[in-house]
Amino acid sequence: MKWTKVISKTIAYFSIAVLLNACTKDLKLPDISAKNEVVLLGELVAGDSINFRGGQSVPLSSGSSLKFELPAGLAATMTSSSGMLWTLNGRVDGFSNMVHTLIFSAPDLIQSGQTYTITAQNSQLGTASCSVTIPQPFNTYVADTATVLYSGSNLWRAKVNIIDDGSAMNFYTIEALKQKVYIDGTFTYNGQTIKASDNKDLYDSLKAAGTLPPVIWDTSYSPTYERVDIYTDDPATENIKLSNALSTNRRILLSDVRFNGLAYTTSVYLDTTIFRADEDSAKGRIVLLVKSVSESYFNFLKGYEMYEPSTGFTSLAQPVKIDGNVTNGMGMVGGVYLHKFVYTFDQWDW
Amino acid sequence: MNRLLRCFFLLCCCMIVSGFLWAQDGRLLQTPFTPPFSKGSIQSYFESITQKTGISISYSTAVLNGQQKVKMHGDEHSVSDVLKTIIGKQPLKIVERADKILIVPIDAPDEGSTGSVSQFFPTDGYIKDKNTKEALIGASIYFPALSAGTVTNSFGFYSITLPRGIYKAYVSYVGYRTDTVVFNVNDHRRVDMLLQQDGSRLREVKVSAHRSNENNGDYIQLSMRDIARYQSLLGETDVMRALQMYPGVQSGIDGTTGIQVRGGDPGQNLNLLDGVPLYYVDHLFGVTSVYNSDAIKSVDFYKGAFPARYGGRISSIVDVHTKDGDMQTTGGQFTMGLVKASLMLEGPILKDRCSYMVSARRTWIDGLFAPFYSQVGVNFYDINAKVNYILNDDNHIYLSFYNGRDQIRYSEDDAFFRTRWGNTIASAKWNSILNPKFFLNTIFTYSQFSYELKDQNQVIDSGIISNLSNYVGVSSIKDISLQLQGQWFPNYRHKVEFGGNYARTYFVPTEIQSTDSKVIVPPTKGSGTMLSNELTVYAEDEIKISKKFSTRLGLHWANWYSGQYDYSSLQPRVYFSYDVNSESSLYASFSHMAQFLHLINNNTYGLPTDFWVPSTKIIKPEEAYQGTLGYNTTIAGVHANVEVYYKDMLNVITYTAGKTLFDNSDNWQQKVEQGKGWAYGAELSLEKRIGPVSASLAYTLAWNWRQFDDLNNGDPFPYRYDRRHNIKIAGTYRIKKGMRFTANWMFMSGEAFTLPDQVYPDFDNNLLITQGNASSTSYTYHYSKWNAYRLPAVHRLDIGMDFVKKKKNNLERTWSVGIFNVYARKNVMFVTLTNDLEKGNLQLQGLSYLQFIPYVTYKLKF
Structure with missing residues (x-):
């Protein structure tokens, strides 16, 4: 909540003003004999190809350097409950240096209802494994959207209806992401193929004169996303139990305890700050994801929801232990069945 | 816990049996004794018997002249023989009673006789300060001839029933000259006594027959003089800082006033102000406590061996008594420090009948910063007021009031933020002496703690308010109670206390009131107001079983109920003391305590992000079982106490990891x-005074554990303030009259933290999701x-110097200067x-x- 930031700032000012000689001193980290461990991160999404990431941790010990090296030679095998086997080698992709992990992928599609076991091995890091259950399909739809005033701010509300199948305990998440969309076109002018973005002035002048030749439009989507802050006032959600209706969330977490086998409607509220952009390079679409997730993934996300990486570590705050599903390692590979709802608020000026 | 309880009771049974064996009649008189000299004074023969056999002989000087010379026949071989020779044909008889021999008139009936005329008479009264007529709490009155005595209660009242005779008594109180008073006991008498302050001494040893009332490892009584020995941060004299100098008591963050007692957390301390519970005891982030030292008369502090009259918290009792007000003259005190100023006024409304005391404090340092940084304001104030009215010799009325507030304010352009918190308490007490052996105290109390946070944001666009939010969050606890406390003094061997209490408590753990009328989607409701009732009943008897052996046996029963739950707790409290000799005693205790309220504590600054919540159907009351074993002695002028303790705690409460409680949630x-805790350790304290120099040492060796199913994989882990070693050394040197030097050194092992x-x-990063500008x-x-x-x-x-100068017209001014943390040790807070x-690694930094x-x-002082 913003008032917590205000009170934190106030206390900081007061502390500086009154406690004139506060100072810091460097302390030695303890010498612990922990070693780097295998880290597995990602989601196995029903209907999507196999895709997860692997890396290594860094022990917090005296003298250790905070540098996430890409673990050369990290290989993985994956088996399914139906008996399929994949051998995957971690490789560097365009994001590896940014996110400090290798990618493991295969074109085969993940099936709902299956349980996949991933075993990752490295000669120095050892062997780690995790078991990922893919939820069964479920139905959901967005019944209604509107712009509303939520505690003094204009937010975009979506009423999400989830139809729970009742056969098992189900766990749902709702999140919103902005995905950049690049729209560009090509046309032929004076015998030359011209990209509209490269020669916007020509394009504009031809369009204004009404002599624009046919344009072949190409739409591409960024593989990265920007998270949209999301709110809920639904007391059935874990978010309300963890914090309150005025807290921003990454994801809304909802188990079917109160509506097992029934249809349930919950409202989520999205911060519209990044819905629209001025620059074409920042324009995109809002993707509302309603997911059914595995129980271990749901529990992981509950801890992750409390975790604030940007605030760093302080011994004053109670630590947040995030329980993953990787044995002899760290991280989480979650099982997901998802529905995607796309909304576009940006307008491209072509 | 069960094993501990069984061992403790076995030990106590042995002590009781040995005490009673000692008390058999007839045995003393038959003790073999041959007088070492054939002729001497009666008193010299009595002293010889006592020295060689340990038998105490008491007599009234009204019936026997101790200086009279007597001559032995030469055939005396027992105590009885010698005494018969001494009394000869005088109309006296020898009575063996418990562990002593009495020489009484021949016609004196036995104690407990159903004769028409009782030979035991009650004496009662008040012991007060001679100058101010302020009642003295815990003053001792001791009759050496009878090896009997008593102490005054919280209102300065005493009562003791004695056999007929003339006796000398010592009346003593710390900081006052011991008085010798002769009592002629032949009827009920009301004897009020006045003691003179002794400014030359810092500490006196009280002469008392009641070991349970003397300072030992479990009980400490502090006077203002004791508190003033420990001036510390910013020159503040503070009750809580003084308590931190005793073994078993430590601060949380160094420099703050919160206390943790024998492994407990701050929410497990019962803080009382004139019998009314306080729910928040810190000002200004813990720089000072809510107890205004200028208004305090004395403090009773228990960390074990809890009397049955106390309940509701499981770790300690801090019972602060404020001044009643000077009955004679109007005066007061003005104090100015670096942070705050304080003014106390007291005086008679009707001389010797009605008095008042008012004391107020406020920060002034915020005014100093205001011209330079007006956006932020931090301040506090508090006010104590009391009226004391003597209706008649047997009835007293006291009215007390306290109100205090802390505030943090922040304003910038169109935003305004303010948080404030504080206590308001009030009490009305009526003391009644129903008969010389029965004292009754009736108290009506009101206590409230509230916390409010206000956040306003106003957006003005082209002169039009386009957005307005007005957020107000509150948390509060309020209770109203009626208490009856009775004290019955049937004879000098028994002091019976009993009573009951009914309290009605209103909790609002969290509530957010948004006054934004444009809100279409209101926030979810708050936790709502929870109502709880508490009923307690207690009874306790302090028994002097023999000359050496005394005990205090009590039972405290508490019941908390509402429409949703009903909890009861039967809490035995036992204490035993055995006087090894006149300088040494061995003691042991067992206490079962329970508390219905829980403080969700941030364990850091004195910040109001602590919340009081009640037990419910889900949240059970906390409980503690504590056993102690200790030894008091004085060797070569050094007062020493060593004690071991073990405490089991059930249903201790904590935040679940990472969550904050203050929000809009039910x-x-x-x-x-909830989980378990256990703490154990050993404590040592030494105190010595040589002329103008006095020094004390307090050392604690302690372990402190917690276990919660959802934390640390359910494994036990050290409590945050599990400090293995805790040492405090305090010294005072009275350089000359009006000049005093103090030095305090403290050491605490580092606290535990999770790294x-x-x-x-990052997980989201690896899903190729970024969060705004997150790196x-x-x-x-x-x-x-x-x-x-x-x-x-x-x-x-820490060192300090006091310069006291007495001026004309009864003025006394004191300049105090000092330095906190003289060698500038960088004690890490977090x-x-x-x-x-640059280095490419994570660096651990201590602030x-x-x-x-x-x-x-x-x-x-004026």
């Missing part, structure tokens, strides 16, 4: 968890064990992990403050 019960053992790449170097901390690491040890030296981009802080205070 699910607060799911944000906390991540690994970091790994791609975000990572996740991984924790294996809770509180597995230690901060560096804390130690510092640690952070920072990313050292410290409070290094070398000089202070000066001015005090004027």
Whole structure:
């Protein structure tokens, strides 16, 4: 909540003003004999190809350097409950240096209802494994959207209806992401193929004169996303139990305890700050994801929801232990069945 | 716990049996004794018997002249023989009673006789300060001839029933001259006594027959003089800081006033102000407590061996008594320090009948910063007021009031933020002496703690208010109670206390009131107001079984109920003391305590992000079982106490990891968890005075554990303030009259904290999701064990000088100067992990403050 930031700032000012000689001193980290461990991160999404990431941790010990090296030679095998086997080698992709992990992928599609076991091995890091259950399909739809005033701010509300199948305990998440969309076109002018973005002035002048030749439009989507802050006032959600209706969330977490086998409607509220952009390079679409997730993934996300990486570590705050599903390692590979709802608020000026 | 309880009771049974064996009649007189000389005074023969056999002989000087010379026949071989020779044909008889021999008139009936005329008569009255007529709490009156005595209660009242005779008594109180009073006991008498303050001494040893009332490891009584010995941060004289100098008591963060007692957390301390519970005891982030030292008369502090009249918290009792007000003259005190100013006024409304006391404090340092930084304001104030009215010799009325507030304010352009918190308490007491042996105290109390946070944001666009939010969050607890406390003094061997209490408590753990009328989607409701009833009944008997052996047996029963729950707790309280000799005693205790209220504590500053929540159907009352064993002695002028303790705690409460409680939610019960705790250790205290120099040492060796199913994989882990060693050394040197030097040195082992053992790449980043401007170097901390690491040890030296000058017209001014943390030790308050981009690693950094802080205070008594 913003008032917590205000009170934190106030206390900081007061502390500086009154406690004139506060100072810091460097302390030695303890010498612990922990070693780097295998880290597995990602989601196995029903209907999507196999895709997860692997890396290594860094022990917090005296003298250790905070540098996430890409673990050369990290290989993985994956088996399914139906008996399929994949051998995957971690490789560097365009994001590896940014996110400090290798990618493991295969074109085969993940099936709902299956349980996949991933075993990752490295000669120095050892062997780690995790078991990922893919939820069964479920139905959901967005019944209604509107712009509303939520505690003094204009937010975009979506009423999400989830139809729970009742056969098992189900766990749902709702999140919103902005995905950049690049729209560009090509046309032929004076015998030359011209990209509209490269020669916007020509394009504009031809369009204004009404002599624009046919344009072949190409739409591409960024593989990265920007998270949209999301709110809920639904007391059935874990978010309300963890914090309150005025807290921003990454994801809304909802188990079917109160509506097992029934249809349930919950409202989520999205911060519209990044819905629209001025620059074409920042324009995109809002993707509302309603997911059914595995129980271990749901529990992981509950801890992750409390975790604030940007605030760093302080011994004053109670630590947040995030329980993953990787044995002899760290991280989480979650099982997901998802529905995607796309909304576009940006307008491209072509 | 069960094993501990069985062992304790076995030990006590042995002590009781040995005590009673000692008390058999007839045995003393038959003790073999041959007089070492054939002729001497009666008193010399009595002393010889006592020296060689340990038997005490009492007599009234009204019936026997101790200086009279007698001659032995030469055939005396027992105590009985010698005494018969001494009394000869005088109309006296020898009576063996419990562990002593009495020589009484021949016609004196036995104690407990059903004869028409009782030979035991009650004497009662008040012991007060001679100058101010202020009642003295815990003053001792002791009759050496009878090896009997008593102490005054919380209102300065005493009662003792004695056999007919003339007896000398010593009346003593710390900081006052011991008085010798002769009592002629032949009827009920009301004897009020006045004691003169003794300004030359810092501490006197009280002469008392009641060991349970003397300072020992479990019980400490502090006078204002004791509190003033420990001036510390910013020259503040504070009750809580003084208590931190005793073994078994430590601060949380160094420099703050919160106390943790024998492994308990601050919410397990019952803080009373004139019998009314206070729910928040810190001002200004813990720089000072809510107890205004200028208004305090004395403090009773228990960390074990809890009397049955106390309940509701499981770790300690801080029972602060304020001054009643000078019945004779109007006067007061003005104090000015670096942070605050204080004024206390007291005086008679009707001389010797009605008095008042008013004391107020307020920060002034915020005014100093205001011209330079008006956006932020931090201040506090408090006011204590009391009226004391003597209706007649047997009835007293007291009215007390306290109100205090802390505030943080922040304003900038169109935003305004303010948080404020504080206590308001009031009490009305009626003391009644129903008969010389029966004292009754009736108290009506009101106590409220509230916390309010206000946040206003106003957006004005082209002169039009386009957005307005007005957020107000509150948390509060309020209780109203009626208490009856009775004291019955049937004879000098028994002091019976009993009573009951009914309290009605209203909790609002969290509530947010948004007054934004444009809101279409209102926030979810708050936790709502919870109502609880508490009923307690207690009874206790303090028994002097024999000359050496005394005990206090009590039972405290508490019941908390509402429409949703009904909890009861039967809490035995036992205490035993055995006088090894006149200088040494051995004692043991067992207490079962329970508390229905829980403080969800942030364990850091004195910040109002602590919340009081009640027990519910889900949240059970906390309980503690504590056993202690200790030894008091004086050797070569050194007062020493050593004690061991073990405490089992059930249903201790904590935040579940990472969650905050203060929010707009009615699910607060799911944000906390209950578990177990246990603490054990040994405490040593030494105190010595040689002329103008006095010194004390307090050492604690302690372990402190917690276990919660959802934390640390359910494994036990050290409590945050599990400080293995705790040493405090205090010294005072009276350089000359009006000039005093003090030095305090303290050492505490580092507190436990949880440090991540690994970091790994961020999860969302690896889903190629960024959060706004979050850096791609975000990572996740991984924790294996809770509180597995230690901060560096804390130690510092504080020194101070007092310059006292008496001026004309009864004025006394004192300048105090000093330095907190003389050698500027950088005591780490907390640690952070920072990313050292140059070195490419994480750096652990400790933040410290409070290094070398000089202070000066001015005090004027008038």
